[in-house]
Amino acid sequence: AQSVTQPDIHITVSEGASLELRCNYSYGATPYLFWYVQSPGQGLQLLLKYFSGDTLVQGIKGFEAEFKRSQSSFNLRKPSVHWSDAAEYFCALSYSGGGADGLTFGKGTHLIIQP
Amino acid sequence: NAGVTQTPKFRILKIGQSMTLQCAQDMNHNYMYWYRQDPGMGLKLIYYSVGAGITDKGEVPNGYNVSRSTTEDFPLRLELAAPSQTSVYFCASRNRGQGSETQYFGPGTRLLVL
Numbered sequence: 001a002q003s004v005t006q007p008d009i010h011i012t013v014s015e016g017a018s019l020e021l022r023c024n025y026s027y028g029a030t031p032y033l034f035w036y037v038q039s040p041g042q043g044l045q046l047l048l049k050y051f052s053g054d055t056l057v058q059g060i061k062g063f064e065a066e067f068k069r070s071q072s073s074f075n076l077r078k079p080s081v082h083w084s085d086a087a088e089y090f091c092a093l094s095y096s097g098g099g100a101d102g103l104t105f106g107k108g109t110h111l112i113i114q115p
Numbered sequence: 116n117a118g119v120t121q122t123p124k125f126r127i128l129k130i131g132q133s134m135t136l137q138c139a140q141d142m143n144h145n146y147m148y149w150y151r152q153d154p155g156m157g158l159k160l161i162y163y164s165v166g167a168g169i170t171d172k173g174e175v176p177n178g179y180n181v182s183r184s185t186t187e188d189f190p191l192r193l194e195l196a197a198p199s200q201t202s203v204y205f206c207a208s209r210n211r212g213q214g215s216e217t218q219y220f221g222p223g224t225r226l227l228v229l
Contacts, residue, residue, distance in 0.1 A: 009155070032216045043205060044158075044220040051214060090157060094216040100146045102160035102173055103218055 002027045004091050006106035013081050014114045021076040021109050023091030031093040033074040034103065035065055038088040047089075050074060051096075061085070086113045116141050119221035121206050127227045128196040136191040136224050138206030145211040147189040148218065149173075149181065151202040158205060164189055165211070196228045 003026045013019050025031060032051050036044040048059025055067040065076045074091060088110050092103040122137045140147065145166050150158040160173030164183040178200060180192040189208075193200060203225050207218040 004157075034217070036220075043222040046217060046219075049217055051216070092158075096216075100163060100165045100171075100211065102148050102150070102163055103158070105157035105159075107155055107157040 002031065002093060002095075002104050004093055004104055004106035006089075006091055006109050008109045009107070010110045010112065012112040012114055015083055016080050019076075019078045019081045019085070019111070021089050021091075021111070023074045023076065023106060025072050025074065025091075025093050027072075027093060030069065030096060032096050033065075033067060034092045034094070035059065035063070035074075035076050036090045036092060037061075038090065038108075040087070044090065047076070081111075081113055083113045083115070086111055118142065119206055119208055119219055121204075121221040121224050123224060124222070125225045125227075127229060128193075129229060130196060130198065132196050133192070133194050134196065134226075136193075136204055136206075136226070138189045138191065138221060139187050140189075140206075140208040140219075141187065142208060142210075142219065143186060144208035144219075145186070146209050147183065148207040148209075149179075149189070149191045150205045150207065151175065152205060152223075153202050161191065161204075193226075198228050200226065201228045202226060 005024045034049045035047040050067045088108045091106040095101040119140045148163045149161040152158045159175045162181040164170045206221040209218045
């Protein structure tokens with residue numbers, strides 16, 4: 001069965017510092033991969049996605065993620081965080097063969113920004 | 116476009132009561148989904164639909180029912196509310212077809228069962 005693991009439940013980063021959020025997946029083939037962000041009391045907003053092609057994908061709000069097949073990882077990065085980046089971040093995967101399957105989510109990483 | 120809308124935003128239910136969570140999308144998406152989010156657990160799929168009249172169970176369907184009479188609407192029904200159904204519920208939709216796997220989420224409904 002497919003699964004997504006986000007090893008870090010909480011991460012604290014100083015404003016202006018760089019950020020990396022980890023995501024590992026288990027899947028029989030190359031999945032479609034997503035990062036979503038959830039601000040307090042809000043719904044989920046798509047940051048970026050990987051379907052195929054270039055393994056470094058750019059997203060909104062200055063985020064990027066790198067797909068590494070050999071490590072089954074899809075880590076999210078940002079070179080300099082802002083206080084407004086404080087939120088919950090979810091990595092998710094989808095079956096890549098078509099069909100209506102839902103997303104499989106990790107448990108999320110709570111990002112705290114220190115002034 | 117309003118995207119995916121959900122009502123109500125917040126509701127308190129007593130054990131044994133029933134209610135319907137509403138979800139609508141105006142993007143003409145074929146596929147719609149219901150997820151629940153519990154603290155520290157991510158989101159889990161309850162039910163999904165590939166089109167009007169067609170629904171299927173997800174990972175955690177017990178205690179819920181759905182229907183899909185139109186492309187736009189996908190209500191989620193709780194018949195006998197239990198404390199274990201206290202959660203935040205998200206509806207999502209997407210287009211069909213390979214390459215259209217991005218799901219668009221509504222703002223959520225927070226449900227408290229006491």
